[in-house]
Each structure stands twice: as structure tokens, then as C-alpha cells.
Amino acid sequence: MVYFKKMAVIGVGLIGGSLARVLREKKAVGEVVGIGRGEANLKRGVELGVLDSYTTDAKKGVEGADLVFIATPVCSIPQVVAEIAPHLSKGCIVTDGGSVKEYVVAACEPLMPEGTWFVGGHPIAGTEHSGVEASFSTLYQGRRCIVTPTGNTDPAALEKVVELWKVAGSNVPLMDPVxxxxxxxxxxxxxxxxxxxxxxxxxxxxxxxxxxxxxxxxxxxxxxxxxxxxxxxxxxxxxxxxxxxxxxxxxxxxxxxxxxxxxxxxxxxxxxxxxxxxxxxxxxxx
Amino acid sequence: MVYFKKMAVIGVGLIGGSLARVLREKKAVGEVVGIGRGEANLKRGVELGVLDSYTTDAKKGVEGADLVFIATPVCSIPQVVAEIAPHLSKGCIVTDGGSVKEYVVAACEPLMPEGTWFVGGHPIAGTEHSGVEASFSTLYQGRRCIVTPTGNTDPAALEKVVELWKVAGSNVPLMDPVxxxxxxxxxxxxxxxxxxxxxxxxxxxxxxxxxxxxxxxxxxxxxxxxxxxxxxxxxxxxxxxxxxxxxxxxxxxxxxxxxxxxxxxxxxxxxxxxxxxxxxxxxxxx
CATH class of the missing domain: 1.10.3660.10 (6-phosphogluconate dehydrogenase C-terminal like domain)
Structure with a gap:
């Protein structure tokens, strides 16, 4: 089974919180750090046991992470990647949960430093509720998560991202971003x-x-x-x-x-x- | 409380069956006869305790009834009224559950014999299921049933139809059919x-x-x-x-x-x- 030493979740709401929950439950991650702007929400994430720790400084939060999951609104994903890119560790995989993939993948791939990888993903799951309070570990159970590799995607990184969503209970079809x-x-x-x-x-x-x-x-x-x-x-x-x-x-x-x-x-x-x-x-x- | 000696339900499905159920439960009717084309469904209505008896002959079924509830598709309501009109007892009130009211009311009012009354109604309730099996006595609880009197409507008949839906648990706004x-x-x-x-x-x-x-x-x-x-x-x-x-x-x-x-x-x-x-x-x- 896939295993990540340190996972950073950027945007700890329903989507990000639920993935952290299930990966912890399945012991597929060692440590989870939450990154966001709302400190009250992040604190609540620690209280709920979704996160081990949190920071509002994305650069600091991704240090040493081998997995970064970005669960923010679509337009901000490339901004987030641009901000964290210089601080990523070698071998780190960055993936996302955005509902649009061509825009995200085309913007993010060129931002990644040598030896780090971006793989786009989109879990087709959700409720009308939001925030870490609304997150639960079975959100992805039996749902589809579409993963969207391109010609530039590293096969080993792709395999890990697919495994990750399988651990969360999802079916994982691969699809071209377009x-x-x-x-x-x-x-x-x-x-x-x-x-x-x-x-x-x-x-x-x-x-x-x-x-x-x-x-x-x-x-x-x-x-x-x-x-x-x-x-x-x-x-x-x-x-x-x-x-x-x-x-x-x-x-x-x-x-x-x-x-x-x-x-x-x-x-x-x-x-x-x-x-x-x-x-x-x-x-x-x- | 309003009371009907004999109620005839024409079209014993979710809508007709649920009204029969609640009126029986509340003891607002003495006897319920079901009328329809599908004998298996009508038999099931008797087995389920929704109906006391049934017939596939509408003329016979409405004899002696002081309340007739028509719960068939909209276009057939005037046809049904035309068929039963000559067989209605004096004082009988005919009402319906159709989703369109101007067409129904305008077509049915002129068909009613002297001393009998048509009052249009539309319970805004339902599920995606149909048939008498799907009926239940609380379908109308807390829902709206719009009743649509016209200048020709008898005030006493109107009052009884409004009471009827209140007994079923509904709020009953009055509205012009148009x-x-x-x-x-x-x-x-x-x-x-x-x-x-x-x-x-x-x-x-x-x-x-x-x-x-x-x-x-x-x-x-x-x-x-x-x-x-x-x-x-x-x-x-x-x-x-x-x-x-x-x-x-x-x-x-x-x-x-x-x-x-x-x-x-x-x-x-x-x-x-x-x-x-x-x-x-x-x-x-x-």
C-alpha cells in the first residue's frame, strides 16, 4: 500500500479534510499538516483529529512533505503551486481536487521544480456543506476520482496518486484533462x-x-x-x-x-x- | 369536523390512496369505494385496508356517494366527470387532485347536474413512486393543497373541501384557477x-x-x-x-x-x- 511520510493539505475543508481523515484512518500517512488562511478552521481540524498541526504559511507547511494535496477553488491552485514550488522537497508529489483540469494541469506542470511532480485529480464527491466540520472519512467510498495524467506525467508519481485514491475507497479512471x-x-x-x-x-x-x-x-x-x-x-x-x-x-x-x-x-x-x-x-x- | 358517508376514489394510486388512508384514519369517511381500470391494483387497495370495496364501473361506484375524489391524469378528469355526472346523488361534491386547474375546472363545472358541486383542488405533494402500494396517510401532512373556487362555486361545498384537506393535515390556500x-x-x-x-x-x-x-x-x-x-x-x-x-x-x-x-x-x-x-x-x- 502507498505510504506518505508527511502530507500537507492546502485548503482544509470538506474535500481536503475528508482525504486527510481517510488516509490517517488507513495509516497511509505518517503526519498531516494543514495549511490555510482561516486559523479557527485549522485549529478545529487539529481538535477533530484531522490534522496533526497547522500553519498559515504555505512555504513552511510544505517543507519536508512528500505529498501536497491542494483543495482550494480552481483559480487559486496555480497561485498556490507558484508559491510553494521553491520550497518543495525532492520527490514530492503535488496533486489537487479541482473540478476543472486542463486549466489547472497546464498552469501547474511548468511550475514544478526538477524532481517534483504535479498530477491532476478530481474526486467526484461532495455534499452541499463545507468546512472541516463537514468532512468525514467515507466521503470518497465507492465514488469516482478522475485522475488526469498528461504526456509529462511521471509514471511512478501517477501510480502513487491512483493508489492514494484507491485507499480512500474510490474508483480511479484515468482521463485526458480536456x-x-x-x-x-x-x-x-x-x-x-x-x-x-x-x-x-x-x-x-x-x-x-x-x-x-x-x-x-x-x-x-x-x-x-x-x-x-x-x-x-x-x-x-x-x-x-x-x-x-x-x-x-x-x-x-x-x-x-x-x-x-x-x-x-x-x-x-x-x-x-x-x-x-x-x-x-x-x-x-x- | 367534516364527515362523508361514502367516498368514491377514482384512480387509486399514490394521491387517491393516501387521501383515502388519512380520511379513514381520522374517521372523516364512513365507507371508501375504489374505482379504476386495473383490478389487481384495486384488490391490493382492499387488502391494504385503503378501500372497503372496489369496482371497475365508475357509474356504479359513485352511486350514493357524497364525495368523489378524482385522481387520474389531468386530461381524463373531464371525461370521468362526464361519465359519472348522470349517476351522482343530490348534494354530492366532486373534487380532484389534478396539477392543472383552469382546464379542469372550466371543463367540469358545466358538466355537473343541478344540486351537485365541482370544486378543484391540487395537493402539492407526491413522491416519485406511484400505485396504491406507495400511498401513506401522512403524505399531505404539513403540505399545501391549493383549492381553486370560481364565481360558480357553492360556498358550503367549498368549505367542506377545504375542511377535508385540513383533516389530511394540509394548509389550504385558495387561489383563482388561472x-x-x-x-x-x-x-x-x-x-x-x-x-x-x-x-x-x-x-x-x-x-x-x-x-x-x-x-x-x-x-x-x-x-x-x-x-x-x-x-x-x-x-x-x-x-x-x-x-x-x-x-x-x-x-x-x-x-x-x-x-x-x-x-x-x-x-x-x-x-x-x-x-x-x-x-x-x-x-x-x-
Missing amino acids: QHDLVVAAISHLPHMVAYSLVNAVDGYDRFGGDLLSFSAGGFRDFTRIASSDPVMWRDIALTNKEAILEMMDFFSGYLEKLRGLVAAEDAEGLRTFFLNSKQKRDAIL | QHDLVVAAISHLPHMVAYSLVNAVDGYDRFGGDLLSFSAGGFRDFTRIASSDPVMWRDIALTNKEAILEMMDFFSGYLEKLRGLVAAEDAEGLRTFFLNSKQKRDAIL
Whole structure:
């Protein structure tokens, strides 16, 4: 089993905290140091047993680490790597949990000093809660973590990162960063754009001056849960996966337009077929 | 408390079965007869104690009833009323659980014989399951049931229908049928149109020839749960609430287009504000 002497987690929230928890539980790390800006959160991480120690100084925190896990919003990952790069020990592997991979991998790989390695990763897991309090060791159990090597990736470093996520309980498909970004644009980024737009639209529809949202039932609440996700995280995703998100939004709009046409034409059989196809596909992934 | 000697339930599924269950439990009905086409389902209703008896002949089933509850897909409600009208007893109240009210109320009111009453209703409750097996007596507890009187509605009949839903545990706002249809177009019909389109779009996006849906995580599954709803029920809703649904789809498309513009322009502050506004509105209805 893979083993790291010292792991540094930069951004100790749900994602970073949960990985630290499971690696400790499985004895795959010797020591975990937490790095972040919010001291109260980091202290809490030590109290909860997620971290052995913490620092707000990233340069100091990564000293001697053989694994660095960056779990900050996407746009800041390259900034973090630029800051820590000169302080990394030989052989150190840096990986991340960002939801966009081409932007991150292309920006980070060239920043790595000789003998250290960047490998991009994206655990497809999460809840609508955040912070180290929300972290738990089984978050990644049975989930997918997509790891995105490139032509520059060191095979031994790649193997260790794959092992790491397997220890956390995940299935670990490998994917090209560009392909990864298109896949998640479809199954994750598009639904978020749709949910955010839907809540804003219903809230903005004030034809009666009444509070429409107060009439919403369980279906609407489930459907819009992802519209409660962190605005800064999603701002960064929209900024860094722009082309794929625009492509998927346009693709989706085509289907919405098709359905609009069926409704306008009162096409009973077309409507039933459209709904049935969706139900069958949806039921197949239950 | 309101009391009915004999209740006929036409369409004994989740909605009809759950109302029968709670009214029996609260002793607000003397006898419940189930009416439907599927004999196996009706038999099961008797076995489960939801019904006292059943018949596949609606005319016979409504004889002597002082309450008829119609819980079939929207388009068939006026057909059912036309069939049973000549067989209703004096003083009988007919009400329904359809998701569209202007179409139903406008079609059914003129069909009612002298001395019998139609009052439209719409319990905003449900699960993705259907059939009498899925029914339970607390389905309506704490939920809203919108009742939609018109200028023709008998005040005493209206009062009894309102009481009926209060006995079931619901809050019972009164609303004009046209206003009702616009409200539910926003909070229920639009989300369904969006969810059905989303699943079809993601399923139809085969750029990699891979099975995109297999990568979907919890968020996508929650978000698309309503795309598993019954295609015939939703065909009928789309056919009978066409204008309001088209209006909401266009209104939503405007927001989606606005967000598309923010993504295309890489407008960081605009994106954060768009997402934050949605999150705040969403969190307020949690």
C-alpha cells in the first residue's frame, strides 16, 4: 500500500479534510499538516483529529512533505503551486481536487521544480456543506476520482496518486484533462448552471408580487439543492472551463427548444416520448 | 369536523390512496369505494385496508356517494366527470387532485347536474413512486393543497373541501384557477421541463461515444429525480397548461441566456453575484 511520510493539505475543508481523515484512518500517512488562511478552521481540524498541526504559511507547511494535496477553488491552485514550488522537497508529489483540469494541469506542470511532480485529480464527491466540520472519512467510498495524467506525467508519481485514491475507497479512471473537462461540463457544470438559472428565474418571476418560492415543494427543493453551492467555487469553474460549459449550455438549450416546440404544437405523442426517454435514462442510473 | 358517508376514489394510486388512508384514519369517511381500470391494483387497495370495496364501473361506484375524489391524469378528469355526472346523488361534491386547474375546472363545472358541486383542488405533494402500494396517510401532512373556487362555486361545498384537506393535515390556500396554473408552472412544471431536457441532453451528448450518464454523481441524481416522473401525467400537464409553461420556459431561457453571457464574457463579479443571489434565495427556502 502507498505510504506518505508527511502530507500537507492546502485548503482544509470538506474535500481536503475528508482525504486527510481517510488516509490517517488507513495509516497511509505518517503526519498531516494543514495549511490555510482561516486559523479557527485549522485549529478545529487539529481538535477533530484531522490534522496533526497547522500553519498559515504555505512555504513552511510544505517543507519536508512528500505529498501536497491542494483543495482550494480552481483559480487559486496555480497561485498556490507558484508559491510553494521553491520550497518543495525532492520527490514530492503535488496533486489537487479541482473540478476543472486542463486549466489547472497546464498552469501547474511548468511550475514544478526538477524532481517534483504535479498530477491532476478530481474526486467526484461532495455534499452541499463545507468546512472541516463537514468532512468525514467515507466521503470518497465507492465514488469516482478522475485522475488526469498528461504526456509529462511521471509514471511512478501517477501510480502513487491512483493508489492514494484507491485507499480512500474510490474508483480511479484515468482521463485526458480536456476530455475530463467536457465530461464534467455535461454531468456537473451544466446542471449547476441550469439550477442557478432556475432559482433566479423563479425568484425573478414576480407577476403576482407574491413570494413564489414559498410555494415550492419537495421536488423543487431537491432539484435546486445544487444551487446552494459555493458561489466562489462555481465562479472559478465557470471562468476556467468556459468553452466546454458554453458548448453544453448551447447543447442543452437545443433540447429545451425542442421541448418548447412540442409543447407549443400540443404534440401529445412527441411529449410522451420525450418524457419517457428521459425517465428511462434516468431510471437506468438510479 | 367534516364527515362523508361514502367516498368514491377514482384512480387509486399514490394521491387517491393516501387521501383515502388519512380520511379513514381520522374517521372523516364512513365507507371508501375504489374505482379504476386495473383490478389487481384495486384488490391490493382492499387488502391494504385503503378501500372497503372496489369496482371497475365508475357509474356504479359513485352511486350514493357524497364525495368523489378524482385522481387520474389531468386530461381524463373531464371525461370521468362526464361519465359519472348522470349517476351522482343530490348534494354530492366532486373534487380532484389534478396539477392543472383552469382546464379542469372550466371543463367540469358545466358538466355537473343541478344540486351537485365541482370544486378543484391540487395537493402539492407526491413522491416519485406511484400505485396504491406507495400511498401513506401522512403524505399531505404539513403540505399545501391549493383549492381553486370560481364565481360558480357553492360556498358550503367549498368549505367542506377545504375542511377535508385540513383533516389530511394540509394548509389550504385558495387561489383563482388561472393564478394557480401560473404559480405551479413556475415552481413545478418548469423544473420538470428543465429536468427532462437536461437528462435528454446529457444522454444525447455522445461526443466520446462513452456513457456519460455513468459518470454522474449524487448531485446529478438528486437534480434529475423529477425526470423519473410519469410521462403520461406530464404529457397531460404540458397539454393543458401550455401557455403558462411556454411563458415560464421563455422566462427561464432569458436567465440562462444572461448566465451564458456572463460565462462568455468571463465576468467574474457578475458570475459570483448571479450564483450568490441564487444561493441566498435557495437557502431561504431550505
